Amino acid sequence: MEPAWREQPGHIRPDCQESGPSRAGSLSRPAGPRRVLCAVGPLARVGYCNCGAMFSKGERLACGCVAPNVASDSAVIYRVLFNVVLRRLPVEVAHRLAATSTRAICRVPVIAAILRRFVVAQDRALRVEALGLSFPSPLGAAAGLDKNGTWFESLGLLGFGFVEVGTVTATPQRGNPMPRVFRLTGDRALLNKMGFPNDGVDAVSDRLERRSGRLIVGVNVGKGASTPIESAAADYRAVIKRAAGLCDYLVVNVSSPNTPGLQTMQAVDLLRPLLIDIQKELRKAKPNLPLLLKIGPDTPNHQIDAVADLALELSLAGIVAVNTTEDRGILSRPEDVAHVIGGGISGPPLRARAIEVLERLYARVEDRLVLVSVGGVSDAEDAWERIIAGATLVQAHAGFIYGGPGWPHQINRGLARRVQEAGAASIQDVIGSKSPGTSRNAFGLRPTAQDVPADGAVSLST
């Protein structure tokens, strides 16, 4: 019988309670019989458990302990930058500043070379074969981070295994009036009602034409704000016709809450003709290009099932779930944005529903569709949880905004460690391994928070 443990940051296994010498040089070891994990200094990358295992922020140790939520040096620097500079700026100004400076830094050849060598995922444990592509990491940049295809290569250098550019529309549009993105820092969430501001498919395609690296890039396609639902198919077709030859996959976005009427197209009787129309265009433009559909969290469960069935019927490549939610009840302080009419919420409050939708989809389609889980991924454990629940790929937006440039690399390292601990060869081997349909705890997976009974202790009998 293994000792009881809890999957909580900073919680340690009883068998690590004997004190040992601190091997961490300048790091101090807190006193007290139960607090056996060493503290980590503000700029220190690692600490040590008393059993000798090394840890960094939030990581699980081979001994079974969970490192405390202390930050790595880059995360601390970004947090200071975020609190002192970025947070004081309007969100979109901060975003533009971050994108422009990251792009400029990544253009310096020596920096790009360093990032390519040390940050871009190369660990075979992270590799995922899906959509006919070889993803170096299952972690992707979600739509909205690079709406215009201006910095996807920099996002790749920061460790994202793929980037979804867009949402792109047939013609340029300004989106809704500003301010239209709001921080909810207490929840590490965002509320946005951008309404697909973008340069239009021609400008975005010109940039994609100039792409040099091998980074996997998808294009997320939407309809124009002023296009009536009845003519939406023409909008999608125009984008696909121009951009299909320039990207690795396409996503049909019918789930943004910020474009009037868009979500009504998630109803199967509207969605079927739209997708058939799009597929016809795609057969002409680039027949084997994977086509995915992005759905929203506010879609009722019966409709999610119907959409999954339709995706199978039409042989789509996959589903991206989920977009932002209009449900403000998930916020800890909804009153902070009471003055904002409309918009969708991203970040950790969305996590529970994103997992619920993923589990529902996986139960229905298993590995017949590629499931891309997005919504509330904020650390490696979140990403891991999505993968073992059936996601082949994972995306994030808010997690990166709050986590900063070191965040994708941190998630990759945490995921690689998780693969190793599970005794698997790669991420590919553990996809869906926790779903009720498959044998639970295959690869020695540890129970997650939901598995922990009220008293918090779990016995792992052998």
Ligand SMILES: Cc1cc2nc3c(=O)[nH]c(=O)nc-3n(C[C@H](O)[C@H](O)[C@H](O)COP(=O)(O)O)c2cc1C
């Ligand atoms: C500011 C902002 C802009 C976004 N723009 C788009 C978009 O253009 N197209 C889209 O499909 N999703 C868009 N999203 C939604 C994200 O791609 C993602 O589905 C959602 O934020 C949930 O993920 P997260 O919790 O990791 O942020 C946007 C999200 C934010 C916060």
